[in-house]
Amino acid sequence: MKVAFALNGRTATWSGPPLTRLATALREDLGLTGTKVGCDAGDCGACTVLLDGRQVCACLIAMGQVEGVRIETVEGLCTEGLGALQRSFLAHGAAQCGICTPGMLMAATELLQRSATPSRADVEDALGGVLCRCTGYGKIIDAVMAVADCPAMEPLAPGAAVGARLPRVDGTAKVAGRDVFGADGIPADALWVRVVRSPHARASFTLGDLAPLRRRLALVLTAADVPFNGFGIYPDIKDQPVLADGQVRYRGEAVVALVGERDVVRAIRDEEVPITWQPEPPLFGIAAATAADAPLVQPDKPRNLLLEGGVRRGDVSEGFEACAAVAEGLFETAFVEHAYIEPEAGWARRVGDRLELHVTTQTPYMNRDEVANVMRLRPEAVRIVPTACGGGFGGKLDLSLHPLLALAAWTLDRTVACVYTRPESMAASTKRHPARVAAKFGCDAAGKVLAADVTATFDTGAYASWGPTVANRVPVHAMGPYAVPHVRTWGAAYFTNGPPAGAFRGFGVPQVAIAHEAMMDELADKLGIDRLEFRHRNALRAGNTTATGQVLAHSVGLQQCLDAVRPHWRKAHADIAAFNAGATVNRRGVGIACMWYGIGNTSMPNPSRMHVGLSPGGTLALYNGAVDIGQGSNTILTQIAADAVGLPVSQFTLVAGDTDLTFDAGKTSASRQTFVSGMAAERAGRDLRRQILRLANAGPDATLALEGGRLAVRDGNEVRTIELASVGALIGEGVFDPPTTPLDADGQGVPYATYAFAVQMAIVEVDVELGTVKVLRIVAAHDVGKAINPTLVEGQIQGGIAQGLGMALMEEYLPGRTENLHDYLIPTIGDMPELECLLIEDREPLGPSGAKGVGEPGLVPTAPAILGAVHHATGVRAHRVPLLPHRLRQAIRAKSA
Ligand code: FES
Ligand code: FES
Numbered sequence: 001m002k003v004a005f006a007l008n009g010r011t012a013t014w015s016g017p018p019l020t021r022l023a024t025a026l027r028e029d030l031g032l033t034g035t036k037v038g039c040d041a042g043d044c045g046a047c048t049v050l051l052d053g054r055q056v057c058a059c060l061i062a063m064g065q066v067e068g069v070r071i072e073t074v075e076g077l078c079t080e081g082l083g084a085l086q087r088s089f090l091a092h093g094a095a096q097c098g099i100c101t102p103g104m105l106m107a108a109t110e111l112l113q114r115s116a117t118p119s120r121a122d123v124e125d126a127l128g129g130v131l132c133r134c135t136g137y138g139k140i141i142d143a144v145m146a147v148a149d150c151p152a153m154e155p156l157a158p159g160a161a162v163g164a165r166l167p168r169v170d171g172t173a174k175v176a177g178r179d180v181f182g183a184d185g186i187p188a189d190a191l192w193v194r195v196v197r198s199p200h201a202r203a204s205f206t207l208g209d210l211a212p213l214r215r216r217l218a219l220v221l222t223a224a225d226v227p228f229n230g231f232g233i234y235p236d237i238k239d240q241p242v243l244a245d246g247q248v249r250y251r252g253e254a255v256v257a258l259v260g261e262r263d264v265v266r267a268i269r270d271e272e273v274p275i276t277w278q279p280e281p282p283l284f285g286i287a288a289a290t291a292a293d294a295p296l297v298q299p300d301k302p303r304n305l306l307l308e309g310g311v312r313r314g315d316v317s318e319g320f321e322a323c324a325a326v327a328e329g330l331f332e333t334a335f336v337e338h339a340y341i342e343p344e345a346g347w348a349r350r351v352g353d354r355l356e357l358h359v360t361t362q363t364p365y366m367n368r369d370e371v372a373n374v375m376r377l378r379p380e381a382v383r384i385v386p387t388a389c390g391g392g393f394g395g396k397l398d399l400s401l402h403p404l405l406a407l408a409a410w411t412l413d414r415t416v417a418c419v420y421t422r423p424e425s426m427a428a429s430t431k432r433h434p435a436r437v438a439a440k441f442g443c444d445a446a447g448k449v450l451a452a453d454v455t456a457t458f459d460t461g462a463y464a465s466w467g468p469t470v471a472n473r474v475p476v477h478a479m480g481p482y483a484v485p486h487v488r489t490w491g492a493a494y495f496t497n498g499p500p501a502g503a504f505r506g507f508g509v510p511q512v513a514i515a516h517e518a519m520m521d522e523l524a525d526k527l528g529i530d531r532l533e534f535r536h537r538n539a540l541r542a543g544n545t546t547a548t549g550q551v552l553a554h555s556v557g558l559q560q561c562l563d564a565v566r567p568h569w570r571k572a573h574a575d576i577a578a579f580n581a582g583a584t585v586n587r588r589g590v591g592i593a594c595m596w597y598g599i600g601n602t603s604m605p606n607p608s609r610m611h612v613g614l615s616p617g618g619t620l621a622l623y624n625g626a627v628d629i630g631q632g633s634n635t636i637l638t639q640i641a642a643d644a645v646g647l648p649v650s651q652f653t654l655v656a657g658d659t660d661l662t663f664d665a666g667k668t669s670a671s672r673q674t675f676v677s678g679m680a681a682e683r684a685g686r687d688l689r690r691q692i693l694r695l696a697n698a699g700p701d702a703t704l705a706l707e708g709g710r711l712a713v714r715d716g717n718e719v720r721t722i723e724l725a726s727v728g729a730l731i732g733e734g735v736f737d738p739p740t741t742p743l744d745a746d747g748q749g750v751p752y753a754t755y756a757f758a759v760q761m762a763i764v765e766v767d768v769e770l771g772t773v774k775v776l777r778i779v780a781a782h783d784v785g786k787a788i789n790p791t792l793v794e795g796q797i798q799g800g801i802a803q804g805l806g807m808a809l810m811e812e813y814l815p816g817r818t819e820n821l822h823d824y825l826i827p828t829i830g831d832m833p834e835l836e837c838l839l840i841e842d843r844e845p846l847g848p849s850g851a852k853g854v855g856e857p858g859l860v861p862t863a864p865a866i867l868g869a870v871h872h873a874t875g876v877r878a879h880r881v882p883l884l885p886h887r888l889r890q891a892i893r894a895k896s897a
Pocket of ligand 1: 023036037038039040041042043044045046047048057058059060
C-alpha cells in the first residue's frame with residue numbers, strides 16, 4: 001500500500017503493509033528516530049506524535065490510516081533552532097534521560113496550541129498519557145507552565161559553575177529528539193537477534209533438531225556455542241548462563257538465540273523452536289526457599305543461601321532490658337520492576353580481532369570485562385560505546401543482550417542488533433529484592449533509642465546478580481540514621497525461582513527503611529512524643545559513632561533536615577486536624593521518615609579516573625568514563641572540572657563513556673558519581689590548571705581566558721599568553737578512591753567514606769471505604785553536602801520520590817502477570833503530589849566542593865513517610881507493600897471490626 005501525508009510540514013510518501021505501525025514507519029523507514037518506542041502497546045506514550053493536531057500513540061496508528069493526514073513529530077519542533085517549549089524543558093531540567101521527552105513535548109505542544117498559559121491541572125490532563133520514570137514530572141510541569149516566560153540562559157563567568165542552575169550540557173540533543181539511544185543508531189545492514197525464553201520458572205529441557213531453523217537463519221545459538229557460559233557481577237560468582245543449559249531457573253530465562261534478517265527472526269514463533277520442557281514445581285518466596293525440604297535452585301548453594309552477614313555493637317539483650325518502650329514488627333515488600341522507558345537495546349560488530357558494542361548501559365567497563373570473559377577474549381579486545389541511556393536505576397548494570405550480540409557478531413563477522421520488547425525486558429531483567437524484615441527497637445523513658453535488632457531476608461531470585469551487595473549494605477543501614485548503642489542487624493539473601501533480583505536504587509535500603517521508620521513512629525507514639533522530635537532526639541550528628549564503629553567526623557546534616565521540615569510538619573498537623581474534624585470518608589494524615597545512605601561501594605575499592613585535556617588547537621575536553629543515565633553526571637562533572645581549571649563550562653567538549661577513549665570511572669550506581677568521579681574531575685581540572693600556571697609562571701589566583709589556540713593567563717596586572725601549538729597537548733589527570741576499610745566478622749569498620757542524609761514528610765488523603773491513598777504533598781529535605789547544580793539535584797529527589805511512591809502504593813511485579821506497562825503500574829503525572837525540595841548543604845570535605853550524592857537518597861524515605869501518613873490518617877500500620885487498595889481496605893475493616 002502507498003500513502004501520502006504531511007510530515008512536519010512537508011509531503012511524505014510511504015509504501016508497505018497497511019498494518020505497519022506509524023512508529024515503526026517513522027523510525028525505520030522515514031529516519032525519524034526522535035519518536036521513541038517504550039512498549040509498542042499504547043501504554044507508555046513515548047511514541048506520542050500529533051495527528052491532525054491531536055496527540056496519538058504512533059504505535060497504535062496503522063499506516064493504512066494516515067493517508068492525507070498531518071503528522072507532527074519532535075523533529076518538527078526545531079524549525080529555527082529549538083522552539084520555546086524545548087528551551088523551557090532545558091531551562092527547567094525537565095529532561096533527565098530524555099527517552100520520554102519527545103512524547104512529553106508533543107503532548108504539551110497540543111496543549112499549548114489550545115492554551116498558551118495552561119494551569120497545572122491542564123498540564124496533568126494533557127500529559128497524563130506519557131510516562132516518565134526519571135523526573136517525578138515536577139520539572140516537566142514547571143517547564144510547560146512557564147513556556148510563555150522561559151528565562152533566558154545567561155552565560156556563566158569562569159569559576160561560577162559550581163552551584164549554578166546550569167542546563168544539561170547534553171540537553172539540546174534530548175529536547176530536539178536527536179539523542180541516540182540503544183535502538184536509534186542501528187546500522188541498516190544489521191542482522192537481528194531474537195531470544196527465545198523460558199515460559200517456565202523451573203524446568204529441565206532438551207533441544208530437538210535445530211537444522212531446519214539453521215537453514216532459515218544466519219545462526220542459531222545455544223548454550224553449547226558460548227565460550228564461557230556464565231556471568232555475574234562478582235569476580236567469583238559467574239552463576240548466570242548466557243543461554244540456559246538443560247535447566248531454567250526463572251520465567252524469562254534465555255534459552256536459544258535466533259540470528260537472521262529482522263523480518264525472518266520476528267516471524268518465527270517460539271513454538272517453532274524444538275524445545276521439550278519438563279516443568280518442575282518452582283520455589284517462590286523466602287519461606288519456600290528456606291523450608292527444610294526445599295530443593296536447591298543452584299546445586300552448589302546449600303540451603304539456597306547466597307550470602308549472610310551482619311553488624312553487632314554493644315549488647316542488644318542488655319539494651320532491651322533497660323528500655324521503657326519496645327516496638328516490634330514484620331514487614332514485607334515485593335519484586336519491583338525498574339520500568340525504564342527504554343528497553344534494552346544495542347548493536348555490535350567485529351572489527352578485526354576486536355568486538356565493538358554500542359549499547360545502553362550504566363557500566364561500560366564492567367560490561368567490557370564481562371563480555372570479554374564470556375567470549376574468552378582479553379578485556380582490551382572489547383570496546384563498549386555507550387549509547388544514550390533511557391533510564392537505568394540499577395537495571396542496566398547487569399549484562400542483558402551484550403553477550404549474545406558479541407557472540408553473534410564475532411561468529412558471523414556481521415553487524416548484529418537486538419532490541420528487547422517490553423514484555424521481554426520485564427520478564428528477563430533484574431528486579432528490586434523482595435524483603436522480609438523483622439525489626440525490634442527499644443528506647444528509654446526519655447525517648448532515647450537504646451537497642452535495635454533487625455533481621456532482613458531477601459529473595460535474590462534465580463541468580464546472584466547484586467544480591468551480595470544488598471545483603472552487605474542492609475545490615476549497615478538497618479538501624480536507620482540514629483545513634484543506637486546496642487545493635488544487632490543481620491542480612492541474608494536466598495535463591496528462589498523468581499527473576500534475578502539485582503541493583504535497584506537503594507540496594508535494599510528502601511525496604512529496610514520501611515521497618516526502621518515504622519519502629520520510630522511506634523516508639524514515639526508509645527511515649528507520647530512528637531514523631532519528628534523523637535527522631536531529632538536520636539538523629540546521628542557529627543562526632544557520633546555508628547553501629548559499625550565509624551566516627552562521623554563531618555557532614556551529618558540530618559538534624560538540619562529535621563529543623564527545615566519542622567515548620568511544614570507543624571502546619572500540616574494543624575491543617576489536617578481541621579480537615580479531619582469534618583471528614584467522614586476521606587481522612588488525611590501526615591508522615592515523616594529519615595534516611596541515611598552510604599555513598600559508593602560498601603567496604604570495597606571504588607576508584608574513578610578522569611582527564612581534562614587541552615589540545616594544541618585549543619579544544620578543552622573532559623574525558624569522562626562515567627555514564628550519564630539521566631541523573632546529570634555529564635553536566636555535574638563538567639561544572640566541577642570547569643571551576644577547577646578556571647575556564648567556563650561553555651568551552652568544554654565532552655568525551656563520555658567509550659572504553660577506548662576514557663578511563664574507568666566505575667559504575668553509575670550507589671549514588672557515587674558526583675562524589676567519587678566528581679572528586680576525580682576536580683583533581684584532573686586542578687592538575688591541568690597547575691600545568692598551565694607553571695607554564696605561565698603565574699600565581700594560584702591567576703585567571704585564564706581561552707581563545708582558539710591561545711591561552712591568556714592574567715596574574716595581577718600582568719598577562720602572559722601561551723601559544724598552545726608550541727607547548728603541545730596538556731592533560732590533567734585526577735583519581736579518587738574514597739577511603740573505606742573492610743568490615744570484620746561483627747561488621748565493624750568504615751564501610752563508606754561519607755553518607756547522605758534526608759527527611760521527607762508526606763501528606764496523604766485516604767478514602768477509608770475504598771482503601772485508596774492519594775499523596776497530596778511531599779516536603780523533602782536532603783543534606784547533599786553541596787548542590788553542584790540545584791536543578792539537577794531537585795530532579796533526582798523528585799524522581800526518587802516518584803519511585804518511592806510507586807513502591808509504597810502500586811508496584812508489584814508478578815512473573816507472568818505484570819510483564820507490561822498496562823498491568824504493572826508506575827506513577828503517572830496525575831499520581832504525583834505537590835513537591836517541595838529543601839536542600840541542606842553540610843559540606844563534606846572529602847567531596848568535590850563539599851558535595852556528596854543524591855541519586856538513591858531521594859527514594860529511600862518516601863515509602864516510610866507515606867506509610868506513616870496512612871497510619872496517622874487511619875490507625876493502620878502497613879506491614880506489606882505495595883499498600884494496594886484492597887489490602888488497606890481489609891486492614892481498615894479489620895481494625896474497626
Ligand atoms: S511505544 Fe507507543 S505507547 Fe509505548
Ligand atoms: S526523563 Fe522521562 S523517562 Fe527519563
